[in-house]
Amino acid sequence: MYDFLQYLLDGLAIGSVYSLIAVGYSLVFGVLRMVNFAHGEFFMLGAYLFMFFFNLKIPLWISFVLSALFVGMLSVGMERFLYKPLRKSGRFAPLIMAVGLSLFLQNFVQIIFSPNPQSFTVSLPEGIIQWGEDILIRKKDIYIFAITLVLTFVFDAFIRFTSFGRAIRAVSMHPQAAMLVGIPFNRIISITFFLGAVMAVVGGVMQGMSTNQIWPFMGVHSGLKAFAAAVLGGTGELWGAVLGGFFIGISESLLVGYDLSMYKDGLAYLILVVFLLYRPQGILGKKLTVKV
Amino acid sequence: MSLLRLNNLCVHYGPIVGIKDISLEVHSGEIIALLGANGAGKTTTLQCISGLLKQKKGEIVFKGTPIQNLPTHTRVQMGLSQSPEGRMVFPHMTVKENLILGAFTQKSKYLSHDMEKVFHLFPRLEERIHHMASLLSGGEQQMLAIGRALMARSELLLLDEPSLGISPLLMASIFQKLKELNANDGLTLLIAEQNAHSILKMAHRGYVLENGEVIKTAPASDLLHDPVIKEAYLGGISH
Ligand SMILES: Nc1ncnc2c1ncn2[C@@H]1O[C@H](COP(=O)(O)OP(=O)(O)OP(=O)(O)O)[C@@H](O)[C@H]1O
Ligand SMILES: [Mg+2]
Numbered sequence: 001m002y003d004f005l006q007y008l009l010d011g012l013a014i015g016s017v018y019s020l021i022a023v024g025y026s027l028v029f030g031v032l033r034m035v036n037f038a039h040g041e042f043f044m045l046g047a048y049l050f051m052f053f054f055n056l057k058i059p060l061w062i063s064f065v066l067s068a069l070f071v072g073m074l075s076v077g078m079e080r081f082l083y084k085p086l087r088k089s090g091r092f093a094p095l096i097m098a099v100g101l102s103l104f105l106q107n108f109v110q111i112i113f114s115p116n117p118q119s120f121t122v123s124l125p126e127g128i129i130q131w132g133e134d135i136l137i138r139k140k141d142i143y144i145f146a147i148t149l150v151l152t153f154v155f156d157a158f159i160r161f162t163s164f165g166r167a168i169r170a171v172s173m174h175p176q177a178a179m180l181v182g183i184p185f186n187r188i189i190s191i192t193f194f195l196g197a198v199m200a201v202v203g204g205v206m207q208g209m210s211t212n213q214i215w216p217f218m219g220v221h222s223g224l225k226a227f228a229a230a231v232l233g234g235t236g237e238l239w240g241a242v243l244g245g246f247f248i249g250i251s252e253s254l255l256v257g258y259d260l261s262m263y264k265d266g267l268a269y270l271i272l273v274v275f276l277l278y279r280p281q282g283i284l285g286k287k288l289t290v291k292v
Numbered sequence: 293m294s295l296l297r298l299n300n301l302c303v304h305y306g307p308i309v310g311i312k313d314i315s316l317e318v319h320s321g322e323i324i325a326l327l328g329a330n331g332a333g334k335t336t337t338l339q340c341i342s343g344l345l346k347q348k349k350g351e352i353v354f355k356g357t358p359i360q361n362l363p364t365h366t367r368v369q370m371g372l373s374q375s376p377e378g379r380m381v382f383p384h385m386t387v388k389e390n391l392i393l394g395a396f397t398q399k400s401k402y403l404s405h406d407m408e409k410v411f412h413l414f415p416r417l418e419e420r421i422h423h424m425a426s427l428l429s430g431g432e433q434q435m436l437a438i439g440r441a442l443m444a445r446s447e448l449l450l451l452d453e454p455s456l457g458i459s460p461l462l463m464a465s466i467f468q469k470l471k472e473l474n475a476n477d478g479l480t481l482l483i484a485e486q487n488a489h490s491i492l493k494m495a496h497r498g499y500v501l502e503n504g505e506v507i508k509t510a511p512a513s514d515l516l517h518d519p520v521i522k523e524a525y526l527g528g529i530s531h
Contacts, residue, residue: 183396
């Protein structure tokens with residue numbers, strides 16, 4: 001029983017990072033019905049750029065803001081110049097573009113930095129809190145979980161109550177109607193790509209601060225799990241994506257805890273396949289209304 | 293003064309011709325009826341005016357400015373709004389949120405006043421203010437689509453078959469209120485309809501479309517008594 005609780009808590013921290021990436025997948029799918037398979041790279045780039053700025057002796061917070069802005073703008077630029085021209089070419093072309101960009105960014109980082117893991121010299125506060133007899137909670141994990149929750153609440157409030165947030169929802173529900181009420185469609189798409197990328201950067205930096213190591217393929221690895229989380233939660237649903245991330249994180253932690261770690265990475269694929277086949281709208285998702 | 297003018301507007305759907313060489317003019321303060329049977333090109337014309345469809349050739353001039361290459365949201369900012377075919381309400385939003393979005397281009401200080409005005413027009417919507425739009429009846433959704441278009445404080449309102457799904461009694465009262473908006477606020481209306489009778493009684497002028505072309509234009513009272521129009525669009529009702 002204590003083991004179970006311990007694995008659950010460990011899983012929440014792993015899942016937090018997936019959640020932060022999943023939000024971006026989900027939002028972008030919501031507004032464009034497109035899976036941006038390069039999204040995981042924003043997570044990786046965020047961590048690398050943060051370290052890059054930090055190594056230039058730029059203060060921690062400024063390094064973070066710079067990397068978030070940089071990756072956010074990259075995401076907006078990619079959409080504007082590489083995805084947008086393909087919008088009318090069906091679903092397949094943007095997908096191939098995204099896979100291509102993903103490979104490009106991974107290799108680019110390997111050339112600029114190194115194919116080997118880099119050390120991430122900033123850490124979240126160390127320390128362990130003992131709870132009861134057997135349960136040990138890393139302080140790092142509490143920070144990661146708390147930051148994820150706070151960010152999700154803030155984001156949720158933004159989507160629900162601000163004019164821009166309402167516009168993002170309107171575009172997700174009915175792009176043509178959104179244009180007819182005067183919502184600038186392309187600007188909303190850009191904002192969505194920007195916000196999604198920034199969330200991924202937060203995830204990447206936290207991952208680095210937690211494991212003190214970053215590598216060029218971290219975006220592929222966690223990105224796929226996050227994509228599964230987004231599908232599980234119902235693409236287009238903010239809380240669905242976040243809960244999906246927690247679910248996958250906890251499942252992985254349980255598999256590892258009960259000596260089934262060889263199935264750990266397969267789980268995300270299994271969830272993907274099952275949900276795409278039997279419940280493509282996810283757990284929380286509303287059935288997509290078919291539009292002509 | 294000419295508020296809107298279409299010059300030889302053509303829209304194609306791939307190889308299919310939607311409309312060809314449509315020219316029409318709407319003056320400030322007018323109510324214009326756009327008549328035609330199924331597939332005549334009414335929706336295509338209106339959607340091209342609002343920018344949802346792109347013309348193959350031709351010109352759209354609104355308030356003296358060619359707008360045919362401007363994005364839809366810019367046209368809305370300039371004072372053009374539309375209650376579209378199929379209603380296009382935001383399904384998972386409440387009636388209130390739909391109306392708030394209708395005022396997206398407007399200053400928030402007008403919001404409560406304008407919403408009151410819509411509720412005065414459609415008291416039914418006020419009763420349903422916190423309901424999800426997807427749960428409204430067809431007629432209620434139609435009211436919401438019209439109400440949302442009114443929230444944009446536009447000068448020119450395009451209505452695509454507003455009578456669809458609404459009882460004749462309610463429609464008469466909506467037309468009455470639209471007429472008041474026209475008379476009191478100077479709202480210009482371009483209304484596509486198949487049921488020509490009630491619309492011709494309130495419109496100033498009408499255009500008749502057939503197979504994507506304008507085949508006739510005349511003052512509404514003339515069209516109302518035109519034997520050919522009577523036969524085709526008024527169900528042969530004589531008055
Ligand atoms: N999405 C589309 N793809 C191909 N052809 C279309 C499409 N929409 C309309 N058309 C064609 O364009 C022509 C004009 O259609 P439109 O919808 O403008 O007619 P309408 O007057 O609005 O008819 P209704 O009264 O039935 O709404 C028709 O011949 C129709 O078949
Ligand atoms: Mg139509």
